[in-house]
Amino acid sequence: MKILKTYRLEIIMLLPLVLYIIGFTFLPVMNTIFMSFQNPHTGAFPTFANYQYIFGRRDFNDAFWNTMIITGIGLTLEMTIGLVIALMLTKNFKGRGVFRSFLLIPMGVPTLVSAVTMTYIFNIHGYLNELLYRLHLIKIPVDWAGGGLKTLLMIVFADMWKVTPMVVLLLLAGLESIPGEVYEAASIDGASTWQTFRHVTLPLLKPSITMTLILRAIDAFRIFELPMVLAGKNTPVLSTYAYMEYNAYNNPYTSAAGSTILLVMILIFIFGYLFVSERNKEVI
Amino acid sequence: MVTKQDSDLLAKVIKFLFWPMAILVMFFLLVPVYIMVKVSLSAPQDILTQHPPFLIHNFTWNHWLKVLKSGNLWLPFQKSFVVATITTVIAIMVAAPAAYVISRMPKKVRYTVILSLFFTRMFPEVGIALPIAVNFIKLNLLDTYTGLILAHLVKVLPFIAWILVGTFETIPEDLEQAAMVDGASRWTALTKVVFPISLSGIAVAAIFTWLESWNEFTYALYLTLSQRSLPLQTYYYVLRGDWFQSAAYSTILTIPVALVTFLLQRYLKSGYLSGAIKG
Numbered sequence: 001m002k003i004l005k006t007y008r009l010e011i012i013m014l015l016p017l018v019l020y021i022i023g024f025t026f027l028p029v030m031n032t033i034f035m036s037f038q039n040p041h042t043g044a045f046p047t048f049a050n051y052q053y054i055f056g057r058r059d060f061n062d063a064f065w066n067t068m069i070i071t072g073i074g075l076t077l078e079m080t081i082g083l084v085i086a087l088m089l090t091k092n093f094k095g096r097g098v099f100r101s102f103l104l105i106p107m108g109v110p111t112l113v114s115a116v117t118m119t120y121i122f123n124i125h126g127y128l129n130e131l132l133y134r135l136h137l138i139k140i141p142v143d144w145a146g147g148g149l150k151t152l153l154m155i156v157f158a159d160m161w162k163v164t165p166m167v168v169l170l171l172l173a174g175l176e177s178i179p180g181e182v183y184e185a186a187s188i189d190g191a192s193t194w195q196t197f198r199h200v201t202l203p204l205l206k207p208s209i210t211m212t213l214i215l216r217a218i219d220a221f222r223i224f225e226l227p228m229v230l231a232g233k234n235t236p237v238l239s240t241y242a243y244m245e246y247n248a249y250n251n252p253y254t255s256a257a258g259s260t261i262l263l264v265m266i267l268i269f270i271f272g273y274l275f276v277s278e279r280n281k282e283v284i
Numbered sequence: 285m286v287t288k289q290d291s292d293l294l295a296k297v298i299k300f301l302f303w304p305m306a307i308l309v310m311f312f313l314l315v316p317v318y319i320m321v322k323v324s325l326s327a328p329q330d331i332l333t334q335h336p337p338f339l340i341h342n343f344t345w346n347h348w349l350k351v352l353k354s355g356n357l358w359l360p361f362q363k364s365f366v367v368a369t370i371t372t373v374i375a376i377m378v379a380a381p382a383a384y385v386i387s388r389m390p391k392k393v394r395y396t397v398i399l400s401l402f403f404t405r406m407f408p409e410v411g412i413a414l415p416i417a418v419n420f421i422k423l424n425l426l427d428t429y430t431g432l433i434l435a436h437l438v439k440v441l442p443f444i445a446w447i448l449v450g451t452f453e454t455i456p457e458d459l460e461q462a463a464m465v466d467g468a469s470r471w472t473a474l475t476k477v478v479f480p481i482s483l484s485g486i487a488v489a490a491i492f493t494w495l496e497s498w499n500e501f502t503y504a505l506y507l508t509l510s511q512r513s514l515p516l517q518t519y520y521y522v523l524r525g526d527w528f529q530s531a532a533y534s535t536i537l538t539i540p541v542a543l544v545t546f547l548l549q550r551y552l553k554s555g556y557l558s559g560a561i562k563g
Contacts, residue, residue, distance in 0.1 A: 009470055013381035017445060019369055020378060021404060024416070024438045029407050031415035088302065095306075102310045104549055105317055106541035110499040112515050113534040117320040120531070127319060133335070141334075161316060169552065193294040209350060222408050225501050229522055242410040243505070252418055256427055259411030266406050 018120035023168035029263070035256035050257040054245075060258065066227075067265075068150060070237060071220040074156045078216060079209070081160070082167030087201075089168070103165040111162055117118050118158040122230070151152050153233045163219070167212055174208025175201070207234050210277055214270055238262040299466070320538075324531035325350065331527055347528035358515065364514035367429055368497035371436040372490050375444050378437075380486060383448030384478065387458065398449060401442045412438060413506040420507060427511040435503035440493045447492070451485035452478070488551050495541050 004011065031227065037046040054060040106114065121127045122144040129141040144154045178201065186196045224239040233244060243260035245251050307434030328341035351357055385398050416435055417426070424532060455478060463473040479486075501515045508516055514537055521530035545552070 009306065009384070010385045014385045016378045017382035017441060020437060020441060021401075023410060024434065025404050025407065025442075028412045028415040032411040035415070084305075088306065091302075093302070099306055101546075102313045104552075105313045106546055108545035108553070109317060109538050110515070110541055112499065112501050112518060113538050114316065116518060116530050116534045120319050120323055120527065121316065125336065127336060130336055130338070130520055152293040161312065165313070168402065192292045193298070194292075218406055220292065224408075224409065229519065239408060239410045242408075246417075247416055248507075252414055256411070259408050259414060260472070262408045263406070263411055266408070270406065 009254075032219045032256045033263075035253050036260040038253055040165040040251065040253040050253045054254050054257050054261075058181050059236050059244070060241055063238050063258075064261075067221060067223070067233060067239075067262075069149075069152050070155055070159070070223060070227075073153070073219065074159050074220050075213065075216055077156065078160055078164050078167050079213060082164050082212075083209075085164070085168045085170055086171040086175055087197075089172050105249055106162050106165050109162070111225050112229065114162045115158060115226045118154070118161075118230055122154050135263065145231055145234065147231075147234050151231050155223070155226050155230055155235070158230060159220070161221065161225075163216065167216065170212045170215075171208055174205050178204045206277075210273075214273065217269055217273070218266055221262060221269070238265070299311060311433075320531055320534055323527055324535050347532050351529060351532040351536075357533075360512050360514045360517040361536075362518070363429065363432075364498055367432045367436060367513065370429070370496045371433050371440060371497040372494045374433070375437060375440045375493050376486060376490055377485050379441055379445040380448055380479070383445045384452045384474070386445070386451045387452035398446060401446050403441045407514070409439075410503045410506075413503050416503075417506040426507055427509050431507050432504060432513065435507055436497040436500055439500060440496050441501065443496065444493045447489045448482075449484065451482050451489065454485075455481055488548060491544055491548065492551075495544060498540060499537070 034045070036050055037048070038044070039047045039049060085103070089096065109117075119126075123129075124141050124143050124145075126144075128144070129138065132138045133141070142150065145151055149260075182200055182204070183196065187202050191199070222239055223237055224243070227235060227237045227240050232241075233248075234243065238258060239262065242255045242262065245258055246255035322340055322345055325343055325345070326340050327344045327346070328339060329413055330340065330342050330545050384476075389397065413435065420426055420431050423431075425434070459481070460470075460473040460477055463477045464470065468476065499515060500513075501519070504513045505519075512520060514533070518530055518533040518537055521533060
């Protein structure tokens with residue numbers, strides 16, 4: 001009771017936020033997990049019927065692997081290209097300001113809009129096919145949204161365009177916090193460019209890389225707008241699959257099962273990554 | 285002094301490739317925006333063809349006039365604008381006091397609280413939106429401003445609280461203590477000293493929160509039957525395959541986001557980036 005009295009003002013100020021997050025984030029998530037184990041017809045709990053149902057669906061299996069592939073390829077490309085561009089920006093060169101301003105362009109475009117404009121580029125009569133045609137690389141237009149790996153690569157490209165600049169700025173902040181003396185020391189010791197990068201830059205940048213990678217991984221697993229606009233029902237990912245189960249098949253219980261699996265995947269990835277990277281701390 | 289780093293092979297390759305790479309990157313960054321504006325300003329014969337030209341051959345304002353005159357723009361625009369504004373006001377009122385309290389907690393507790401705010405980002409939006417939508421059907425909140433505002437608060441509250449904790453951390457605690465020594469109550473110290481100083485930080489956070497709501501797509505999709513917000517109206521034209529309308533609507537949707545991003549770019553530091561990484 002004494003705590004309540006001393007910190008009365010603090011508690012009153014904190015309470016609305018805490019209640020809102022509990023009521024509108026935590027409870028809905030619990031509700032979703034609960035629903036995923038509920039029988040759609042009788043409401044009986046617990047049952048694995050919803051999971052059995054979605055595991056038997058081809059759409060779900062496609063959605064699972066599509067999500068994995070988009071996340072895997074997307075994160076690899078975004079982190080690699082993001083790091084290269086961030087390293088370029090650490091150099092002092094003429095036009096650095098212009099280059100930095102260009103990086104802001106995708107950040108000034110909403111994700112939905114980036115998806116819409118990618119449909120103009122990747123349409124069967126779109127600008128990419130026209131460019132390839134004029135370069136005499138193709139004769140028949142490619143149906144980029146037709147499914148398979150090329151559709152996933154299209155989604156990865158759209159996602160890369162939108163988020164790589166943010167990866168760059170996050171990594172650049174990390175790079176700029178590395179003191180210059182470290183590089184001087186490496187240079188005096190006669191380290192080559194590659195050795196400096198591998199044994200000085202990379203280890204010191206690791207906290208930034210971990211943070212960026214985790215943030216990106218969460219959003220890549222949850223990717224929704226881009227596949228929704230670019231590929232529609234043909235190429236589901238887990239988020240859009242969960243939406244389809246609810247919206248097209250009117251089945252909130254199987255949709256909940258899909259969302260729960262997505263949540264479990266995200267948790268496994270984050271804790272798995274943190275576990276491995278903590279254990280290998282000494283190696284890098 | 286010629287060090288090894290200036291002369292090894294990798295350094296030479298980097299030097300040689302630097303400008304071609306920089307130009308290529310800038311080209312990729314610019315092209316999609318150019319195409320969006322181009323489509324919205326091109327006559328149909330430039331677009332609805334097997335081989336679209338890369339430059340605008342037949343310029344026209346027609347698509348824009350059609351969008352502005354058709355009457356389909358105003359309602360979605362109003363919905364997005366009102367929802368984003370009310371969401372922002374409520375978010376500030378809820379998050380600012382809480383963020384202040386968090387910023388004055390002992391370091392270890394503060395770290396845990398911030399981490400749990402971050403933890404809410406791990407939940408898939410489709411998993412949060414589903415039970416909210418199911419419940420809102422029963423409460424008749426689909427298609428309403430209230431329903432969408434409640435849902436958008438889910439998205440923006442952790443984001444804005446996180447940013448504001450950072451803002452309040454920069455205000456020294458001595459200031460409020462000095463005010464209290466002078467006889468001010470805790471509440472007066474807060475409202476007369478702390479909040480006025482942090483006003484610019486709160487304003488910037490508010491602007492970015494507004495954009496988060498303005499762009500929001502997933503919750504709007506779950507909670508809408510016919511009263512579309514601006515992002516949904518854009519999506520509707522995408523589904524209909526109407527390039528000109530979708531391009532014009534996309535441009536309208538982009539304008540405030542682009543303006544804020546360029547005008548407030550110096551605030552785009554780690555906190556905002558990690559919060560707004562999806563944009």
